[in-house]
Amino acid sequence: MNKRLFTILATATILAPVCALAQTPRSAPATDGAAATKKYTPARTPWGEPDLQGTFSNRTITPFERPANVSGREFFTPEEVAALEKRAQEQSGDEGRNKGTRGDVERAYNDFWWDRGTKVTTPRTSLVIEPADGRVPELTEEAKKRAADEGKRPAFRGAGANGRGADTWLDRSTFERCITRGMPGAMSPTAYNNNYRITQSPGYVAIQIEMLGGARVIPTDGRPHVNQSIRQWMGNSVARWEGDTLVVDTTNFTDKVLYRGAAENLHLVERFTRVAPGQIDYRVTITDPTTFTKPWTVAIPYVDTGEDMFEYACHEGNYGMEGILSGAREEERAAASGKGK
Amino acid sequence: MVLQRVLVATGASILLIGSVVSAHHSFAAEFDANKPIQLRGTVAKVEWINPHTWIHIDVKDADGKVERWMVEGGTPNTLLRRGLTKASLPEGTEILVDGYRAKNGSNRANGRDVTFPDGRKLFMGSSGTGAPRDGRDAAEK
Numbered sequence: 001m002n003k004r005l006f007t008i009l010a011t012a013t014i015l016a017p018v019c020a021l022a023q024t025p026r027s028a029p030a031t032d033g034a035a036a037t038k039k040y041t042p043a044r045t046p047w048g049e050p051d052l053q054g055t056f057s058n059r060t061i062t063p064f065e066r067p068a069n070v071s072g073r074e075f076f077t078p079e080e081v082a083a084l085e086k087r088a089q090e091q092s093g094d095e096g097r098n099k100g101t102r103g104d105v106e107r108a109y110n111d112f113w114w115d116r117g118t119k120v121t122t123p124r125t126s127l128v129i130e131p132a133d134g135r136v137p138e139l140t141e142e143a144k145k146r147a148a149d150e151g152k153r154p155a156f157r158g159a160g161a162n163g164r165g166a167d168t169w170l171d172r173s174t175f176e177r178c179i180t181r182g183m184p185g186a187m188s189p190t191a192y193n194n195n196y197r198i199t200q201s202p203g204y205v206a207i208q209i210e211m212l213g214g215a216r217v218i219p220t221d222g223r224p225h226v227n228q229s230i231r232q233w234m235g236n237s238v239a240r241w242e243g244d245t246l247v248v249d250t251t252n253f254t255d256k257v258l259y260r261g262a263a264e265n266l267h268l269v270e271r272f273t274r275v276a277p278g279q280i281d282y283r284v285t286i287t288d289p290t291t292f293t294k295p296w297t298v299a300i301p302y303v304d305t306g307e308d309m310f311e312y313a314c315h316e317g318n319y320g321m322e323g324i325l326s327g328a329r330e331e332e333r334a335a336a337s338g339k340g341k
Numbered sequence: 342m343v344l345q346r347v348l349v350a351t352g353a354s355i356l357l358i359g360s361v362v363s364a365h366h367s368f369a370a371e372f373d374a375n376k377p378i379q380l381r382g383t384v385a386k387v388e389w390i391n392p393h394t395w396i397h398i399d400v401k402d403a404d405g406k407v408e409r410w411m412v413e414g415g416t417p418n419t420l421l422r423r424g425l426t427k428a429s430l431p432e433g434t435e436i437l438v439d440g441y442r443a444k445n446g447s448n449r450a451n452g453r454d455v456t457f458p459d460g461r462k463l464f465m466g467s468s469g470t471g472a473p474r475d476g477r478d479a480a481e482k
Contacts, residue, residue, distance in 0.1 A: 094454055094462070105374045105441050108364040109452050112464045113394075113415025115422070166370060176366040178392065191364065192419050210418070310418040314365070317390035319449075320413070323371035327444025 042244055042274035047202045049220075050244045052272055052280060055309060056302035058187070059117030059194040061088045064298075066126035066134030073125055074134075081120045088118040115192040121301040130285070130297035136260065143261045143291040166328035169321055174257050176321065178314030180212060180233045182257030183250060184268055184284045189300065196302065197309050198272075198280075205239060205246060213312050218248055225251055231264065233257060246272040262291040278304035364415065365392045368441075371413075372451045376442040380410055380450065381458070384434045389417040389427055396452060398436065412438050412452040425464055436463065 042050045061084060070076070076084065093107050093114075126134035139147065165171035175181050181190075186209050193211035200206075208215040218237045226236050228251075236252035248270040255264040271283040280302040287295040382398030394414040399407050420429070437456050443449040455463050 097454070100374055100377055102369045102374050104453065105369045105372050105451065106364075106367065107453065108368045109414050110455055110462055112423075112462065113419055115419045172366075192416055307422065310421055312391050312416065312418060314392045316392075317388060317395065318366075318392055319395065319411075320366040320368075320371055320393060323443050323445060323447075323449065324367065326447075327371055327373075330445045 040275055040277075045200055049200060049241060050246070050274060051200070052198050052205065052246060052274055053200055054304045055195065055197045055307055056280060057117075057194050057305045057307075058121075058189045058196065058282065058300050058302050059115060060119065060121040060127070060189055060301065061085070061117055062120055062122050062124060062127055064127050065136060066128065070125040071133075076120065076123045076125055078123075081123050084120050085118060088116075113192070115194065117189070117194070121303055122299065124299070127298050127300055128296060129283075129299045131294065137292045137294045137296050139261055140289070140291060140293055147261055166324055169325065172321065172324065174233075175212070176324075178212060178318055180214070180257060182259055183234055183253070183266070184270070184286065184298070185257075185259055186211070186214075186234065187270070187282065187284065187300075188298070193310075193312055195305065195307070195309055205248075208309060210309050210312055212314055220246070225249075228252060231255070235266070235268070244273055248272070259286075260291070262286070262288040265290045272302075280304075368413075368451055371443060372441040373444045374441060376444075378438075378440060378442045378450050380412070380438040380440075382410065382436065382438070384430055384432055384436060385409060386432060387427065387430050391416055391418070394420075396430070396436070396455070398438070408448060410438075410448045410450060412440065412450055412455065414452050414455070420464060423464075429464060 042052075045051050045053075066073075092111050094111050097107075098104050124134075128134045128136060131137060169177055175185075180186060181188075187196075187207075190211060195210035197208040198205065199208075203221045204217060204219055206215050206217045214234075216234060216237060218239045220239045220241065222240065223238055225238055230236065231252055231254040233254055233256065235250040237248050237250040239246055239248040241247070248268075250268040250270070251266075253264050253266045257263065259266060265288045267287045269285045269287075271281075273281045275281045281299065282302050283297055283299045285295055285297045286292065380398065380400050382400035385397040385399050387397070388395040394417050396412040396414060398410050398412060400410050401407050435458055437458060438450060438452050439455075440450040440453040457463065
């Protein structure tokens with residue numbers, strides 16, 4: 001399983017300096033999805049559905065899980081938001097480099113290639129909104145055992161982390177292999193290509209995804225899921241309208257992609273609500289009793305960019321895969337000749 | 342100043358989270374942290390391809406012998422979105438590369454920090470690019 005990702009997230013949290021917090025009143029700014037939902041009635045398509053169409057970005061500097069130093073607090077103060085945005089605008093991984101380390105290599109290239117965003121698109125202190133502590137629930141005992149077993153296997157199925165073995169490309173993550181980030185990974189922000197285009201027609205909603213390409217074509221005509229024997233990389237999605245909200249229910253996942261230790265038993269319920277002319281409130285509730293001790297929900301603002309989508313033809317020149325596998329062979333040769341590190 | 346400390350701490354935690362979101366593939370698996378390399382060369386061609394851009398440069402050694410190197414960058418999509426084009430890095434441009442050599446020993450490196458000889462970063466300093474400022478680029482001042 002993607003143990004490494006866990007480690008990274010856990011480390012990030014631990015390293016976040018813990019300091020005395022000035023307790024500030026909880027406030028729900030106007031940009032927050034939940035608060036705005038009551039006020040805004042989205043436009044309708046010609047056939048009468050709420051209009052979700054547009055090109056959106058979900059990049060954000062809001063943390064995925066609530067950092068320890070704002071524990072117990074749901075929202076950043078406006079002053080904190082301003083400071084975070086100033087910091088993001090001025091930040092640079094190009095400065096203060098720790099040269100000669102794995103971390104510096106993994107940082108890959110100059111900041112101008114990255115597009116993580118510089119805005120706090122939701123003043124919440126975490127994208128995880130349920131449970132109330134803003135943290136991903138604990139894994140079940142079964143999932144912990146799976147993770148431990150997975151850690152012993154050479155092959156690696158995780159989509160989010162960096163992979164482990166390099167005997168074959170099959171050891172590498174489905175992300176590195178240009179296949180998919182899986183779900184809900186494909187709907188979650190990453191370091192660039194955080195762009196989505198939503199189009200609607202009577203009976204269907206389509207979501208085009210820039211990172212790794214591809215589109216989700218989701219029926220809204222009330223049909224049930226396909227037979228459970230049919231398993232897909234992105235699962236099987238069916239949708240319905242609840243008021244102004246598009247509710248997408250996804251099951252039938254393959255076991256070939258992991259999301260935080262979950263795979264074929266994942267059940268996702270996504271909710272898309274246009275809460276302002278330029279913003280969709282996206283929420284996904286993640287349920288898998290074989291992996292998580294309770295369901296949990298992530299809320300991510302999708303902000304209208306009015307920009308074009310670009311093709312990400314990942315197989316066009318994936319020299320990186322060749323470099324990873326041949327690099328591993330070279331390390332083996334060095335080790336065999338006693339020159340290994 | 343408790344508030345000041347809170348802001349700094351919060352900012353740091355977010356920066357930390359941002360910085361560990363890595364590229365599409367593992368660079369540490371492809372390039373060797375123990376093989377830092379500095380190259381000075383002229384752009385021979387740029388492959389504006391996905392998932393990663395490759396800048397080909399001609400590097401002259403002390404004896405005047407020219408070797409071709411390939412330097413890995415990020416997705417061209419981000420640059421396109423910021424209004425940069427193929428014309429932004431023309432053939433013959435002299436650049437400095439401070440990166441890490443490929444583990445497989447080939448003439449490949451990642452462009453961990455790529456600048457013009459006067460220290461300016463490539464693609465930086467153009468207004469409206471949306472790229473973070475870091476104060477190193479003279480055009481930012």
